[in-house]
Amino acid sequence: MSIRDLKGPSRWWALAGCLIWLAFTLFPLYWAVITSFKSPLGVVGGPTYIPFVDFEPSLTAWSELLSGARGQFYATFIASSIIGISASLLATFIGAMAAYALVRFTFEVRLLSAVIFVFVAFGGFLIGRHALGLGQAISLIYAFVAALVLAIGSSRIRLPGPVLGNDDIVFWFVSQRMFPPIVTAFALYLMYTEMGKMGFKLVDTYTGLTFAYVAFSLPIVIWLMRDFFAALPVEVEEAAMVDNVPTWRIFFGIVLPMSKPGLIATFMITLAFVWNEFLFALFLTNSKWQTLPILVAGQNSQRGDEWWAISAAALVAIIPMVVMAGILSRLMRSGLLLGAIK
Amino acid sequence: MTRQDPIKHFFIWPAVLIVLVISIFPLIYSLTTSFMSLRLVPPIPARFVGFGNYTELLQNPRFWRVTWTTTIIAVTSVMLQYIIGFAVALALNRRVPGEGLFRVSFLLPMLVAPVAVALIARQLLNPTMGPLNEVMTFFGFPNLPFLTQTYWAIGAITAVEVWQWTPFVILMLLAGLQTLPDDVYEAAALENASPWQQFIGITFPMMMPISAAVVFIRLIESYKIIDTVFVMTGGGPGISTETLTLFAYQEGFKKFNLGYTSALSFLFLIVITVIGLIYLAVLKPYLEKHR
Numbered sequence: 237m238s239i240r241d242l243k244g245p246s247r248w249w250a251l252a253g254c255l256i257w258l259a260f261t262l263f264p265l266y267w268a269v270i271t272s273f274k275s276p277l278g279v280v281g282g283p284t285y286i287p288f289v290d291f292e293p294s295l296t297a298w299s300e301l302l303s304g305a306r307g308q309f310y311a312t313f314i315a316s317s318i319i320g321i322s323a324s325l326l327a328t329f330i331g332a333m334a335a336y337a338l339v340r341f342t343f344e345v346r347l348l349s350a351v352i353f354v355f356v357a358f359g360g361f362l363i364g365r366h367a368l369g370l371g372q373a374i375s376l377i378y379a380f381v382a383a384l385v386l387a388i389g390s391s392r393i394r395l396p397g398p399v400l401g402n403d404d405i406v407f408w409f410v411s412q413r414m415f416p417p418i419v420t421a422f423a424l425y426l427m428y429t430e431m432g433k434m435g436f437k438l439v440d441t442y443t444g445l446t447f448a449y450v451a452f453s454l455p456i457v458i459w460l461m462r463d464f465f466a467a468l469p470v471e472v473e474e475a476a477m478v479d480n481v482p483t484w485r486i487f488f489g490i491v492l493p494m495s496k497p498g499l500i501a502t503f504m505i506t507l508a509f510v511w512n513e514f515l516f517a518l519f520l521t522n523s524k525w526q527t528l529p530i531l532v533a534g535q536n537s538q539r540g541d542e543w544w545a546i547s548a549a550a551l552v553a554i555i556p557m558v559v560m561a562g563i564l565s566r567l568m569r570s571g572l573l574l575g576a577i578k
Numbered sequence: 579m580t581r582q583d584p585i586k587h588f589f590i591w592p593a594v595l596i597v598l599v600i601s602i603f604p605l606i607y608s609l610t611t612s613f614m615s616l617r618l619v620p621p622i623p624a625r626f627v628g629f630g631n632y633t634e635l636l637q638n639p640r641f642w643r644v645t646w647t648t649t650i651i652a653v654t655s656v657m658l659q660y661i662i663g664f665a666v667a668l669a670l671n672r673r674v675p676g677e678g679l680f681r682v683s684f685l686l687p688m689l690v691a692p693v694a695v696a697l698i699a700r701q702l703l704n705p706t707m708g709p710l711n712e713v714m715t716f717f718g719f720p721n722l723p724f725l726t727q728t729y730w731a732i733g734a735i736t737a738v739e740v741w742q743w744t745p746f747v748i749l750m751l752l753a754g755l756q757t758l759p760d761d762v763y764e765a766a767a768l769e770n771a772s773p774w775q776q777f778i779g780i781t782f783p784m785m786m787p788i789s790a791a792v793v794f795i796r797l798i799e800s801y802k803i804i805d806t807v808f809v810m811t812g813g814g815p816g817i818s819t820e821t822l823t824l825f826a827y828q829e830g831f832k833k834f835n836l837g838y839t840s841a842l843s844f845l846f847l848i849v850i851t852v853i854g855l856i857y858l859a860v861l862k863p864y865l866e867k868h869r
Contacts (some may be wrong), residue, residue, distance in 0.1 A: 245775065251670040257666055260741065261687060267709065268698045281707040334593035341586035352604075376603055408766075409593075412601055416711050416802050416850060418823045420845040422830050423604030426611075451600035454593050483585045512691040515590050515823070516807040519831070531694040533809050543701050548692035557689040565682050 253417070268554070273548035277297045279543045296546040299550070309531070309552060316511065316528040317556075319442065323449035325504040328499060330450065333456030333467075334409075336487060338402050338458070339465040340473075345405065348395040373430040377559050406462060413455045417515050424448060424517040435514045436554035448516050453506045464498035465491070497567070504564050508557055613841035617833075624837075631841035639818060640825070641842070645849060648821045651732060652800035655739035660793055662740065662748025668781070669859035670748070671755040688745040695810035699738045700725065728818040731811050735819060738806050743799075746790055755781075792863050797857065802851055822846050 271279065277292035278284060284291040301309055337343075360382050364375025409552055428438035438444035468491065476486050492499070517527040537550045614632055621792070635641050652850050666684065668678055702708050703724035713724055716858045758781065766776050804823035807813060812818035813828070821829075826846065830839035 247672075250672065250809035251676070253665065254669050254674050254676070256682060257662070258680060259614045264698045264702060264741065265686070266692075266694070267702060268694075271701060283707065283712050316716065327816045330592045330596065333589045340581065341589070342582055343586070343590070353833060356608055357602055358609075362610065363681075365610075370854070372607070376606065380607070381597070382604070382760045409597060412597055414798055414850065414854070415601070416846045418603045418802070418804075418826045419847060420600065422826065422839060422843060423608040423611075423744065424600070424603060425779065426836065427603055427607060447596070448600065454597055460592065460795045465866065473589065481582055486586075487589075508689050512693075514691075514808075516695055518827075529691050529805070530698065533805070535691045535697065546697050547701070550691075553691045553694045558686065561682075561686060561689050561719070565685075 244444045254315070265554070268547045268550055269545050274544050276542070276544060278567055297548040300545060301548045309549075312528055312531045315525050319343045319446055319449065319525065320507050320511045320528060323446045323453065324503050325512050326446070327450045327453035327457050327506050328461075328503045331454050331493075332461045332492070332499060332504075333487070335458045335461035336465050336491060338406055339462055342472075343402050343405055346391055346395045346397055347400055348392040348397045349387045350400070352390050353383045355384035356386050366570065371430070371434070373427065373434055376427070376430075395555055409458045411455075420448075420452075421515050421519045424516075427443070427519065438520075440523060445517065445520050445525055445527075448520060449510045451514065452513075453509060456509070457502055457506060460502045461495075461498060462538055463501065464495055464502075467496060499566065501564070504560055508560065510565055511557060512553075523554065590765060603860075608840035608843060610839055612844050614837045618836060628760040629838070630844065631837050635838070635841055635845060641845070643817065644820050644822055644825045647732065647819060648650055648801055648803070650820065651736055651739065651803060655736045655743070656793060656796045656800055658736070658740045659747045659796060660789070663744045664751055665794075666783075667746070667748050667751035668777075670752055682834060685745045687855060689751075690721055690740060690742070693809055694804045695738055695742055699734065699806075700810055703734055707743045725811055726815055728815065731815070731819045735803075735807055738810065739800065739803065744808075747796065750788060750792045751785065754785055759786055761836075762791040786820045786864060791806060794854070794857060798850060798854065800855070801846075822849070 270285070270293075273287060273293040273372070274284070274291055274297070275296055278291045278294070287293045357379050360379025361375050364370045364378055365372065370378070378557050425439065428444055431438050438447075472490060472494070473486050476490060481489075511527075512529060513527070514529045514533070517530050521527065522532065532549050532553050604815055613628060614624045615622065615627045615630065621757075646836060652755075661815075666680075670680060670684075674680070702710050705721045705724060705726070708724075710724070713723065714720065724734050741786065762780055762784075763776065766780060771779065801819050802823055804827065807819055807821050807824055812820045813824050823846075826839055826842050829835050829842060
């Protein structure tokens with residue numbers, strides 16, 4: 237009995253509050269499940285609550301959905317899974333490398349180099365676009381390369397001005413998340429269209445959407461994995477360094493296996509984010525690589541009040557993540573993730 | 579301690595390059611476009627208009643209306659999320675009976691696709707066939723216009739936001755509560771401090787930094803709301819529940835008014851930055867006091 241445990245009546249008040257919140261949390265999900273088992277007539281007849289007691293369950297919605305009569309669920313489900321899993325794997329891997337570098341190595345970027353980068357990128361684009369009359373995409377690419385080369389080159393010289401360290405780089409990564417995604421999504425759509433005119437089809441392709449998701453997940457991956465790597469004991473790595481093990485082998489052979497729990501947790505969080513993401517998919521896909529949220533949202537306007545079908549469609553999007561949450565909490569309880577979530 | 583090693587470039591460049599490309603390209607593109615008059619449908623050649631798009635937007639009552647709607651939804655839902663989330667986190671931290679079950683099921687909503695949540699909410703709120711209508715009819719209020727009248731619709735969207743994101747607040751605050759030291763509470767118990775005094779005097783001040791961070795994250799995220807509104811009301815009735823992101827989507831993707839949309843998204847960025855700065859400025863004295 238610790239000092240924190242509730243005693244007396246307040247314990248029961250807290251329990252009552254939690255139960256109310258539990259009902260509020262679970263009722264919508266329960267409702268979706270039972271509605272998906274109602275027959276069309278059972279839905280129109282007014283609300284009913286308990287299967288077998290006040291309505292007779294039917295498999296109409298599910299058989300229609302699984303037979304493909306309700307739009308391309310199989311294709312969309314597969315597209316969603318492929319994009320979700322590959323984007324999260326890539327983001328976790330690339331982000332983990334960057335996070336590790338930011339924890340263990342020293343980075344110094346002159347503020348002036350960053351300023352040079354932004355100016356050359358903007359100026360180069362404007363010059364290419366308006367003075368030289370190049371296309372949008374071409375001038376963007378030239379400006380980007382020129383800016384990058386100049387910025388890296390300038391960081392070799394000892395420029396005056398403040399120096400940005402590891403923490404500033406992390407802040408830069410994380411601050412990308414503050415951006416309203418509409419800014420990025422809309423511009424990205426236009427950019428992809430421009431690229432499409434040059435022969436690289438990116439709108440409604442696997443590459444285009446996955447790339448956008450990787451970039452958008454990286455900030456959160458770096459943020460999570462940085463805390464995790466920082467908590468790892470540095471002694472093991474030092475011992476390996478004494479034995480002259482190359483750094484890349486320390487990372488892949490020692491650090492990554494040690495941080496498996498953190499990697500799994502980060503992967504799952506990223507996957508949930510990508511799986512449920514709506515705005516980017518709305519802008520960047522139109523048919524072939526459409527993801528589940530778009531298809532599910534479309535059910536609304538296409539089907540009106542056919543709730544049995546809508547519920548089944550919504551559940552297809554919900555169930556994989558609920559299963560994943562179950563696995564995640566299992567892992568947490570079994571101690572595999574101990575220390576991963578602080 | 580950090581160290582020097584040339585291999586560090588190999589580790590960090592993939593991430594830097596990807597984020598740079600995806601952030602700087604759109605930034606350059608939309609910032610330059612925002613100073614031009616550019617339409618795809620009907621196609622008009624680009625023309626430099628300076629701050630034309632911005633002034634036009636600032637004079638557009640729809641922009642202010644949309645900003646106001648978004649602010650109302652964001653502020654009320656985050657407030658409710660924080661109050662409910664804090665209460666639930668306190669209860670879970672004090673090992674309410676059945677805590678293990680609550681912990682798992684309370685986190686569920688966060689993982690559900692917002693689009694799916696909105697679809698389910700539409701069914702629950704249906705004014706003639708939904709279960710909520712039956713409850714309200716029982717209390718003598720039949721056929722309330724949950725999604726078709728401005729105030730009800732905003733309330734419904736707020737409720738859905740609260741349902742979906744309170745779990746995040748619970749998760750973060752619970753993690754914070756578990757790091758609080760026991761001995762302070764033991765001392766307070768010896769002094770016969772009432773539970774309320776303990777909360778006001780100890781728990782709340784010590785939770786201030788994490789609370790500030792949680793509310794900040796939620797506030798910024800709430801301003802980006804689109805999917806729930808998109809499905810639940812489509813911005814209607816009229817434009818009365820339209821949010822900033824939805825407005826930008828309508829202008830950009832339905833009317834293909836590129837310059838205007840780019841200007842709008844930058845104004846949006848400015849709005850978010852201003853709100854963030856005000857929030858930090860208001861909170862700073864409190865945070866420093868409790869450091």
